[in-house]
Amino acid sequence: MEHYQARLDGVFQALADPTRRAVLGRLGQGPASISDLAKPFDMALPSFMKHIHLLEDSGWIRTTKQGRVRTCAIEKKQFTAVESWLAEQRSLWEARTDRLEKFVTAKEF
Structure with missing residues (x-):
């Protein structure tokens, strides 16, 4: 469980920065070179490369090098991890709000 939580921490930390979100948005259109990104x-x-390294370390992107050009591509498996976590949270909170609704609308006072 701790490994899962640490992995999610890294995934969400990568999304916390607008530059990294913009890079992911651009990579959603297809692979791109570091210079284009x-x-x-x-x-x-060097500052931009820190963002690239964080995205790569957190599993959001992968990079390949051909000659002098390093190309980045998005890794879809992280979307699955985030979607799973959000689905768990949605289920948990929907159950809680359903119980609250039942409590509030109960006619016993």
């Missing part, structure tokens, strides 16, 4: 951002390449 970095173009819209006003930051030095």
